[in-house]
Amino acid sequence: MGHKTLILGIETSCDDTAASVVGNGRDVLSNVVSSQESFHQRFGGIVPEIASRRHLEVINPVIDEALAKAGVTFADLDGIAVTYGPGLVGSLLVGVSAAKALSFSLDLPLVAVNHLEGHIYANFLTGATIAFPLICLIVSGGHTSLLHVKGHGQLEVLGRTRDDAAGEVFDKIARALGLGFPGGPVIDQLAQQGEGEKFSFPRALMGTEGKLDFSFSGVKTAVLNRIRREKEQGKPLPLNDLCAAFQDAVVDALVEKSARAVEYLQPRQFLLAGGVAANGELRKRLRFRLAPLEVEVIYPPLEYCTDNAAMIAAAGYYYLRQGSLASYDLNAEPGLDLENP
């Protein structure tokens, strides 16, 4: 048995402090995520100052725990991979600084990973063999994009949201319904007991003129208005049905545009990525719709859908193999996008 290349991944782009040790880009030896959810919940969203302060407090213990759980020491590592954007600048800086300090003091190569690209690599942790070119739908709290992925780091954006991201809309509707933060998992749950046909919400840009772009601000406004009207009637909110109908509208658009992209480019594989990839209805309907299109549909394991450092370590492994290394002037890039990784 040969030596596995061990990468320590570090992720602090938003409100989770995460570290993970991954072997050869696919064997997760540890995956530690320290969630700040309880600190932000009462504000109904993430407070940047609280997030960066909390990252600072827990980053070292989280890294130590990732090494301990993997049963390795710093001396066993072959590289450090860190998220450098997009995200909150104060949060990103904590991870980037920690990674640079470790890389320098341990004399290990440093790899900078685009958080969005990291989400794609959650699919490499399934055990499936991933082969380019492929199509990936990234649906997270801040992004909704259909990508043509031609190789490691070679991405072309086929379509993207023109306004709100899918996850963002889940969070806003959940907030209006008093369901707390983050909203996706709760809506996913409640919708299972609801009937989507009870309400009809708009699906935007479904004609060909919308190309492969998405728009979710229309459905958001329609649902918010409906919630207001229901509240005005003074009766208890039909929570389950509202959640189901809202989720149906968002999932319909995601599934339909994904199918069009597959029909158009006929890739051999289709990957789902990002926090909203955990959504049960999306996973079910996408698989069903793509089944006749002769494309292998691959989803990340549920624990690697939302933010984690295992996906960052996995992406880092391929970058390291390609020799794409970062230097010590690496900085946090809060506005980093997908076509300039």
Ligand code: KG4
């Ligand atoms: O990728 P992620 O962890 O963080 C970002 O990079 O944004 O995505 C977080 C988003 C949140 O908006 C959350 O509500 C959503 O993913 N989410 C879900 C589900 N689980 C998380 N949305 C729908 N259904 C879910 N089961």
Ligand code: ZN
């Ligand atoms: Zn994310």
